[in-house]
Amino acid sequence: MQFSSKLAIATHILLVIAEFSEKEKVTSDVIAGSTNVNPVIIRNMLLKLQDAKIIQTKAGVGGSELTKPLNKITMRDIFYAVEEDKDLFKFHANPNEDCPVGRNIHKLLDKRFDNAKEVMFDELSKITLDQLKFELDKLIKK
Amino acid sequence: MQFSSKLAIATHILLVIAEFSEKEKVTSDVIAGSTNVNPVIIRNMLLKLQDAKIIQTKAGVGGSELTKPLNKITMRDIFYAVEEDKDLFKFHANPNEDCPVGRNIHKLLDKRFDNAKEVMFDELSKITLDQLKFELDKLIKK
């Protein structure tokens, strides 16, 4: 199992906005063209990124812009903007309460799963859009 | 998105074996009863745990036993025994190669995604069955 592509797509969206929104109008169709993802999916993500106060998009007119400096936007922020905050690992639904293991498995694993999730997101929180754009610009200039 | 319940189920399986296999024959039906998971699912997992050399099960006779000391089995081992080693985060399939962002998004995120995955599994590798059984036995005695 793995996460959906929402984080990669949302990051792509924000990089396109960061790179081009000062010169051109970055519409959902422009982004759809760059990502090769359906425009409706893009628009739904733009809505979520708006809810998270990461971008602002102009209904009617069209075009999106960042509302924060690039170094204040982390990949953890982006993740939580577009994905649900579910537990990382699922449990089986109905372990047998009459078995000592079944009765305690949830308690045993819960905090350990949470901890594994936390260190991963801590790692994502260290990555800012700033860093990504800096590295991207270097790659483009070559 | 989240992982399947395979890790939780496999850990449950191994704890049942660790707890009871010295006294009783732990068959797939016994485990199915404790987990409330279909016996065929359990048997498939037992096969994978055998492939990973974590347990041994007796075809025909029935019953499974651990082949390693409890402190040599980590939750990372268990995960890789029963789940595929996929990337943690997916990418969108066909970013536009004519766009500077689309052309570089994969390169930008790949190592960062891998790193986030790595720290999570490092955390899982610190959890041994030993620790889980110790904590379980404390809970049972209460």
Add this chain to the structure above:
DNA sequence: ATAGTTGTAATAAGACAAATTACAACAAAC
């Protein structure tokens, strides 16, 4: 008013998890 865009609902297609049914292969016990 028009044109281009966003916001939103509804539906469909594809992938995958988990359950289920069925049965062959196997090994001990009688």
Add this chain to the structure above:
DNA sequence: GTTTGTTGTAATTTGTCTTATTACAACTAT
């Protein structure tokens, strides 16, 4: 050597979630 209980394995089904798609109302500058 047949019976019994179990594992190994295939095939099918159900449900859930992701992504794509169609369609259109709402919005805003020109």
